[in-house]
Amino acid sequence: MFFYADGDDTSLVVVHGELSGPGEGSTVTYRFQGLPDGEWVVTDDIYRIRNDSGTVIDSEDDDWPENLGASTQQIDWKFSSGRNDGGAFKGFDSLGDGTVVIDPDYNEAADDWGDWGFSGAEQYRMTDWNLFSGGPDESTSLALDRNVYIHAGGCVDNAITADLTGPVAAAPGESVALDARATTGEGIVVGYEWDFDGDGEVDRVTESATTTFAYAERGFYNATVTAYDTYGNGDTATVRLQVGDPGAPRANLSVSPTEPIVNETVTLDASESTDNGTIVGYEWDLNGDGTVDETTEEPTVETSFPSAGTRSVAVTVVDDDNSSTTATATVAVQPDAAPTAALSATETAAVGESVTLDASGSTDDRGIVRYAWDADGDGTVETNTSDPCCRSPTTRPGSTRRA
Numbered sequence: 001m002f003f004y005a006d007g008d009d010t011s012l013v014v015v016h017g018e019l020s021g022p023g024e025g026s027t028v029t030y031r032f033q034g035l036p037d038g039e040w041v042v043t044d045d046i047y048r049i050r051n052d053s054g055t056v057i058d059s060e061d062d063d064w065p066e067n068l069g070a071s072t073q074q075i076d077w078k079f080s081s082g083r084n085d086g087g088a089f090k091g092f093d094s095l096g097d098g099t100v101v102i103d104p105d106y107n108e109a110a111d112d113w114g115d116w117g118f119s120g121a122e123q124y125r126m127t128d129w130n131l132f133s134g135g136p137d138e139s140t141s142l143a144l145d146r147n148v149y150i151h152a153g154g155c156v157d158n159a160i161t162a163d164l165t166g167p168v169a170a171a172p173g174e175s176v177a178l179d180a181r182a183t184t185g186e187g188i189v190v191g192y193e194w195d196f197d198g199d200g201e202v203d204r205v206t207e208s209a210t211t212t213f214a215y216a217e218r219g220f221y222n223a224t225v226t227a228y229d230t231y232g233n234g235d236t237a238t239v240r241l242q243v244g245d246p247g248a249p250r251a252n253l254s255v256s257p258t259e260p261i262v263n264e265t266v267t268l269d270a271s272e273s274t275d276n277g278t279i280v281g282y283e284w285d286l287n288g289d290g291t292v293d294e295t296t297e298e299p300t301v302e303t304s305f306p307s308a309g310t311r312s313v314a315v316t317v318v319d320d321d322n323s324s325t326t327a328t329a330t331v332a333v334q335p336d337a338a339p340t341a342a343l344s345a346t347e348t349a350a351v352g353e354s355v356t357l358d359a360s361g362s363t364d365d366r367g368i369v370r371y372a373w374d375a376d377g378d379g380t381v382e383t384n385t386s387d388p389c390c391r392s393p394t395t396r397p398g399s400t401r402r403a
Helices: none
Strands: 002-005 010-017 026-033 039-044 047-050 056-059 073-079 084-090 100-106 130-132 139-141 148-150 175-179 189-195 204-206 210-214 219-229 234-243 254-256 266-269 279-285 294-296 300-303 309-319 324-333 354-358 371-373 383-385 389-393
Touching: 010 026, 010 073, 073 084, 175 219, 189 210, 204 210, 254 324, 294 300, 383 389
Parallel strands: none
Antiparallel strands: 002 010, 010 084, 026 073, 026 100, 039 084, 047 056, 100 148, 130 139, 175 210, 189 204, 189 219, 219 234, 254 266, 266 300, 279 294, 279 309, 309 324, 354 389, 371 383
């Protein structure tokens, strides 16, 4: 982005991508407020292409407003691999005391991200937004998620004092409300950059002076806000909060298998739990009723479930300072399906000749442990085997035996 003065007027020029460059294409949405009297004199892109019948036609991929001179506009630029895109708005000499606001939406925030054919994937992600003030080496990097404010004349050094309030303690996963509404400034405060964990990286940009955030992990955090005005003057305020008990163990619980069959042995494993001291015990709730069923010094325990259904289990990890943390897991207990029996045998045999009964085609989801054989079909089991085959003699001519 840059400004161009041609002696007649001053134009704002926006260029996305690089013609014949390495870019894979992308889509960008800009919302403009407060544009001065003027209009877009360049509205890229319109391409000359052939339609299905071979006729050369104009094809416009971008979404431009019908009134190119309106003070409030939204433009959606869409460009492909090796192409660039953009426009030029002429009329900035008439800006006067006004302020132009550019609200940019890049990547997932762009209206057509995922719908435009050259978007929706990592290779189409825009990473840089630059303001050129002179030659190609004289540029300033702009934040992709921060509004730009354009004034006539030079910058104004206004004082601004950021203020931030929030809770001093919260539980992991609890929504924390952060409030910077007491921020003051000589100019108009228009935006807030939030760094929730104090690592120096901006996690969120808002126009609102309040926001919420949930911390997943226990620990101490320095949440900061940088408030800024339309000239880019800013100030930072910080609050420190404690999430959970940082000195308590970090409990971790896994189950194996996660979908056991009724009465199958299940191993509960808390060996991935950690502590800044020493873990001295594990208190196990094996049926999810909130009562400790077993206490061990070892991080694993075995159990089983007598009926099918979803079961909850928990472990409370206790350290040498008597601090504790609980982790839970869910077990989906499956019913024990009956085996599917299959039997084949020799159809005819001589008296006294042994007949082989074969049940090797039988199946079961847990494995077959025993075969009970009724060789003469009288309803009484004569023998039990672990082998799926059994040999039985015939006793008289013409007899039919059902096994």
